[in-house]
Amino acid sequence: MLKPRIEALKEKRLVGKHLRMSLAQNRTEELWGSFMPMIKTISNTISDNKFSLQVYPKDYFDNFDPTIEFEKWAMVEVVDFINVPGQCSTFVLQAGLYAVFDYKGSGTNSRIFEYIFSSWLPNSDYILDNRPHFEVLGEKYKNNHPESEEQIWIPVRHK
Template identity: 60%
Template sequence: MIPRIQTLNEKKLVGRRLTMSFADYKIGELWRTFSPRRKEITNNLTNDLISLVVYKPNHFADFKMTNEFERWATVEVSTFDNVPSEMETFDLQGGLYAVFDYKGLNTDNSIFQYILGTWLPYSDYVLDNRPHFEVLGDKYKNNDPISEEEIWIPIKTK
């Protein structure tokens, strides 16, 4: 699987966040609190959902299943006006990303093992310390083997 290398412009996101680890993975809880209220966000730029992760700088260098990170359930907005109660804003800074078009179950982590363990070490890039995210568009279907999404990995040249 070959990614496209793309420069992302800054995005304004609104949503909810939850601290978790891979050992205590609470993504279902996060989306259950966000999804019923997402229609309250009135200035969306698209219908896409963005599932974003903020890792600590040493998360992968000293990887443990118990390392905590922040996971966000968001949508992109034009402005931060009228943010619904109990939701937060996130400024996603721009930069270089490797974008993988993934088709398959969202619970199959082998794609991330491939990206981080196979593609990245043999590429001209290293991970950059910026958020990772997935764009869940019209073809995304939760827990469906024909689901499609975009996986955005922050990179910089070696």
């Protein structure tokens, strides 16, 4: 299956909106629906890429439960935090090591995450690190289309 590349991410400055949700009470559509109209009001963006970022509780993956809440962000990367629209928040994504999976397929297909956490990670030289997880939604991202492409960034550290 998919083999990731390991990247040392440099710190990023992001601007966007966030909501608390769980996988059982998924509010992703609501989050992006409220953020997308605001993107054009955010100055000094670095690219057209969008970031879907999750901040999970420390023990989220130890005893997985789809009803446990986490914080999900819809964001864009910016040069600095000058002129942030009033309804948006800022987020500094700290530098760190990530396993990056280039994924092609529908965003509603959870099998890629099952593979990452049940197969790839346990058999790799890495363990999960307690930092944000995120997806980069670039120009080839087509929401839930089977030909959609995105990058899945999983925070890791050496075993």
